[in-house]
Amino acid sequence: DSGVTQTPKHLITATGQRVTLRCSPRSGDLSVYWYQQSLDQGLQFLIHYYNGEERAKGNILERFSAQQFPDLHSELNLSSLELGDSALYFCASRPEYNSPLHFGNGTRLTVT
């Protein structure tokens, strides 16, 4: 158990809809990262938050957004969903610079 909790584990929705994925980092970890894993693109970095502030963006679509709340949990919002957004979405956290990432077990999103 990595200590990172992601909910829900599975999500099935239709094209055009909006969903919110939730992540609770390990206790005390200030940094939260979101990654997407798809069959064709593999694991890709989406976005990084540190103590409530956005620190880095990767290959994140404009339809996607994230935030980190004062209690350090984070949410990834995906809107106007397309079939190609079907993927595993992982959250990871770490306490400080140069320490390894601890990944949750992901949310599997299926867009039909």
Added chain:
Amino acid sequence: DAKTTQPNSMESNEEEPVHLPCNHSTISGTDYIHWYRQLPSQGPEYVIHGLTSNVNNRMASLAIAEDRKSSTLILHRATLRDAAVYYCTRSAGGTSYGKLTFGQGTILTVHP
């Protein structure tokens, strides 16, 4: 970001050493090399990381070539629980440390 290159798959027998190679010929001088592994239905799990010199921990050893264009993850005695997809990744340091660039990974099969 330049991705790493790994063999698609490798096989090993239980209790034998396993050497998993990775090519990162375009790595910059300050980039870290990380290894993560992913078991089915789980998020990636940290294995080891290094910058220039070889590294050992309780899970594995990391041998980094002198020119840093390649590295090898060494599992000293493979067990059935080591069967997973192994990812060689890279990142810059500092605030970008957790922004990992993943390749396609190596599927490791361990035979009893």
